[in-house]
Amino acid sequence: MFRVRHHNRSARSEETDVVLGRRQIDCVITPTETSNNMLTLLFDIDGTLVRAGGAGLMAMKQAMKDLHGIDQLPDVTVHGRTDHSIVSDLFAPLPIEVDQARDAFTNRYCELLQQTLPKCDGHVLPNVVELLEYLSGREDVSLGLLTGNMKRASDAKMDYFKLNHHFAYGGFGDAHPHRNDVARIAKEAAANHLGDRFIEGNVWVIGDTVNDITCARSIGAKVVAVETGGGSRAELVASDPDLIYQTLPEPSSFLERLLG
Numbered sequence: 001m002f003r004v005r006h007h008n009r010s011a012r013s014e015e016t017d018v019v020l021g022r023r024q025i026d027c028v029i030t031p032t033e034t035s036n037n038m039l040t041l042l043f044d045i046d047g048t049l050v051r052a053g054g055a056g057l058m059a060m061k062q063a064m065k066d067l068h069g070i071d072q073l074p075d076v077t078v079h080g081r082t083d084h085s086i087v088s089d090l091f092a093p094l095p096i097e098v099d100q101a102r103d104a105f106t107n108r109y110c111e112l113l114q115q116t117l118p119k120c121d122g123h124v125l126p127n128v129v130e131l132l133e134y135l136s137g138r139e140d141v142s143l144g145l146l147t148g149n150m151k152r153a154s155d156a157k158m159d160y161f162k163l164n165h166h167f168a169y170g171g172f173g174d175a176h177p178h179r180n181d182v183a184r185i186a187k188e189a190a191a192n193h194l195g196d197r198f199i200e201g202n203v204w205v206i207g208d209t210v211n212d213i214t215c216a217r218s219i220g221a222k223v224v225a226v227e228t229g230g231g232s233r234a235e236l237v238a239s240d241p242d243l244i245y246q247t248l249p250e251p252s253s254f255l256e257r258l259l260g
């Protein structure tokens with residue numbers, strides 16, 4: 001079980017009576033040397049940490065025009081999906097084989113995304129900067145990404161909004177159509193990063209769509225849903241997240257809720 005802890009845990013020790021056979025002795029144990037309460041938090045990007053103001057779609061549209069001379073993108077849903085599946089849907093109605101076009105398209109998309117981000121009215125969502133700074137400073141919290149963005153697109157967005165330094169690992173939407181696979185990869189990345197400190201039951205996913213909740217459950221994680229992106233409150237609630245917020249809250253209260 002989690003307990004709310006203080007920053008200065010290392011100085012803490014406790015005296016415990018231990019009974020060995022019939023003889024009772026006193027000893028001192030230092031629980032911090034062996035205790036491990038690592039909390040792994042896997043954050044979605046779009047609609048959870050930032051809103052990119054349509055920069056992604058603008059870049060995809062321009063990439064399609066540059067490479068294939070096509071002005072109009074087909075209508076596709078993007079919220080909560082992987083870039084891999086979005087690109088497949090973009091090419092589905094066209095007489096172009098997506099597997100042959102994918103690499104050039106995604107390369108051009110990622111180049112263009114760096115140009116479209118400053119042109120769009122994107123922003124970091126409320127409390128995100130403070131929250132990530134606070135959580136990054138905790139030794140008992142590990143931050144990763146769980147996003148449908150391909151890795152280069154994730155880097156472009158997170159670098160642009162100056163948030164990338166908070167995340168050492170993640171799962172990305174380059175190769176898999178299904179977000180559940182991205183969740184599995186993000187969890188494996190967390191386990192590799194943390195080694196012995198990774199705790200299977202202490203993983204949370206934070207996201208803004210039903211797909212975030214579904215993929216979290218697929219890896220046995222708990223979920224924080226936020227109403228700052230693609231999911232309505234009604235549909236998020238219907239998917240039964242552990243916590244739901246209108247916007248991410250201020251840092252200390254957020255961590256206290258996760259710690260239960």
Ligand SMILES: [Mg+2]
Pocket residue numbers: 044045046047048079080207208209229230
């Ligand atoms: Mg999202």
